[in-house]
Amino acid sequence: MQGEPREGRIVVVGASLAGLRAAETLRDEGFVGSLTLIGDEPHPPYDRPPLSKQVLLGRVPADKTGLPRRRDVDAHWKLGVRATSLDPVGKRVLLADGEEVPFDRLLIATGTRARPWPNPAEAAMDGVFTLRTGEDAGRLVERLDAGPERVLVIGAGFTGSEIASACRERGLAVTVAERGPAPLVGALGGTLGALAAKLQRAHGVDLRCGVTVTALEGNGRLTGAQFSDGTRIDADVAVVALGAVRNTGWLAETGLAAGPRGVTCDAGCRAFDMYGIVTDDVFAAGDVARFPHPLFEYQLLSLEHWGNAVAQAEVAAHNMVNPGPRRRPHLTVPAFWSSQFGLNIKSVGVPTFSDQVVIAQGSLKDARLVAVYGYRGRVTAAVSVNQAKSLEYYQRLIETAAPFPPAPGAADQLDSRAPVPSDVPDPKMLSHGPTVALTGHLPDRRLTLVQPAR
Numbered sequence: 209m210q211g212e213p214r215e216g217r218i219v220v221v222g223a224s225l226a227g228l229r230a231a232e233t234l235r236d237e238g239f240v241g242s243l244t245l246i247g248d249e250p251h252p253p254y255d256r257p258p259l260s261k262q263v264l265l266g267r268v269p270a271d272k273t274g275l276p277r278r279r280d281v282d283a284h285w286k287l288g289v290r291a292t293s294l295d296p297v298g299k300r301v302l303l304a305d306g307e308e309v310p311f312d313r314l315l316i317a318t319g320t321r322a323r324p325w326p327n328p329a330e331a332a333m334d335g336v337f338t339l340r341t342g343e344d345a346g347r348l349v350e351r352l353d354a355g356p357e358r359v360l361v362i363g364a365g366f367t368g369s370e371i372a373s374a375c376r377e378r379g380l381a382v383t384v385a386e387r388g389p390a391p392l393v394g395a396l397g398g399t400l401g402a403l404a405a406k407l408q409r410a411h412g413v414d415l416r417c418g419v420t421v422t423a424l425e426g427n428g429r430l431t432g433a434q435f436s437d438g439t440r441i442d443a444d445v446a447v448v449a450l451g452a453v454r455n456t457g458w459l460a461e462t463g464l465a466a467g468p469r470g471v472t473c474d475a476g477c478r479a480f481d482m483y484g485i486v487t488d489d490v491f492a493a494g495d496v497a498r499f500p501h502p503l504f505e506y507q508l509l510s511l512e513h514w515g516n517a518v519a520q521a522e523v524a525a526h527n528m529v530n531p532g533p534r535r536r537p538h539l540t541v542p543a544f545w546s547s548q549f550g551l552n553i554k555s556v557g558v559p560t561f562s563d564q565v566v567i568a569q570g571s572l573k574d575a576r577l578v579a580v581y582g583y584r585g586r587v588t589a590a591v592s593v594n595q596a597k598s599l600e601y602y603q604r605l606i607e608t609a610a611p612f613p614p615a616p617g618a619a620d621q622l623d624s625r626a627p628v629p630s631d632v633p634d635p636k637m638l639s640h641g642p643t644v645a646l647t648g649h650l651p652d653r654r655l656t657l658v659q660p661a662r
């Protein structure tokens with residue numbers, strides 16, 4: 209095994225996007241050993257982004273978002289069974305049905321689940337939903353089809369905002385409650401948050417910011433909700449969209465560095481143990497992974513992006529079957545998209561890793577723009593709203609740690625605009641490490657370069 213990483217037993221826990229793409233890459237890279245995928249959902253891997261978009265709009269059935277296969281993976285599929293623990297010394301995964309699955313190398317790809325409403329009795333009422341799985345989406349669509357009087361969406365992050373958008377498109381009355389000052393602030397900061405608030409209201413959402421839901425009312429069946437400002441509403445559907453919880457509970461007491469923020473791993477996707485020592489044969493990828501990125505001062509990133517799950521799974525799989533010198537770092541620039549209220553939002557980089565933002569193209573007024581984010585004088589992210597075509601240009605600026613605000617380039621419209629504070633949450637999380645740039649394009653030729661202070 210030691211000398212021949214293309215043989216042996218590989219087990220992947222988590223049979224969704226990252227797990228499937230890793231399995232396909234393992235076979236692409238010539239892995240000929242036994243491959244087992246373990247997933248607690250009973251279905252073959254399916255895609256989640258459509259669940260809050262096309263599925264809620266009734267355009268695609270909830271059980272028809274299966275992920276396309278790139279190739280046959282010749283694997284043992286153990287679906288509908290949960291991994292309950294891991295014995296890293298004996299190299300076995302323990303399953304809820306009592307089975308023990310031995311491995312030589314393991315990939316942890318258990319993703320996240322919806323954060324539940326904190327009051328279990330209120331959460332159990334008929335009419336209270338979360339949205340993470342195909343079943344969740346199916347149940348919610350059924351209720352929306354029945355024409356509720358009012359839908360309450362709790363939390364205006366990306367998922368909550370997309371749900372509110374779909375409900376309004378269906379002509380349903382919608383109240384959105386958001387603790388922060390505006391929708392999307394947690395991910396995109398104040399400038400685009402203000403735009404999102406304006407658009408939600410223009411689309412008829414009863415948007416309430418700076419408030420929390422203090423109680424869900426009802427007697428077995430939801431009838432309304434109370435807010436922290438003393439007001440209340442009648443509502444027969446509530447969708448709890450309070451973010452995600454990482455599925456790391458099954459790794460408690462395994463000695464791995466696994467906790468609420470994910471499984472900490474190195475840039476080559478190898479998991480750390482609880483002492484911060486990198487393991488040789490346990491890897492992590494996708495939403496459950498927490499990894500350092502040199503472009504963002506090596507801070508540990510926990511992303512919930514489709515594209516990151518795919519790219520990181522590919523790197524993890526490559527490294528699982530290649531000896532040390534041929535291993536690759538996961539250096540993909542984070543990217544995600546969202547569609548809501550007629551907006552096509554695309555992001556590259558990490559907008560929360562910023563202290564300033566500037567509208568480099570277009571305008572907030574027209575809701576068609578590119579916002580570029582900077583941190584300590586260099587470009588760290590860009591977000592396009594209905595104007596995705598120039599995003600690649602800004603991605604290059606991020607990759608090369610180009611100065612912020614960006615010099616007007618071919619893609620920019622010449623217009624004097626001053627940067628303003630980005631108003632992202634928790635800027636104190638930012639540190640003062642070295643500025644690092646990436647060089648090269650081929651996955652096996654990418655290098656990092658520490659830049660002198662400006």
Ligand SMILES: Cc1cc2nc3c(=O)[nH]c(=O)nc-3n(C[C@H](O)[C@H](O)[C@H](O)COP(=O)(O)OP(=O)(O)OC[C@H]3O[C@@H](n4cnc5c(N)ncnc54)[C@H](O)[C@@H]3O)c2cc1C
Binds near residue numbers: 226319458513514517
């Ligand atoms: C409604 C919704 C909309 C989204 N929209 C977008 C979007 O527009 N753009 C974007 O970039 N991203 C979007 N995402 C995020 C994207 O879907 C995720 O980044 C992606 O699914 C991550 O894949 P993953 O395989 O890492 O994790 P997951 O998809 O969470 O898969 C993990 C799998 O592991 C299983 N599992 C967990 N614990 C265990 C265990 N102990 N034993 C066995 N199996 C286990 C889970 O049940 C699940 O099947 C959206 C997500 C949701 C829910």
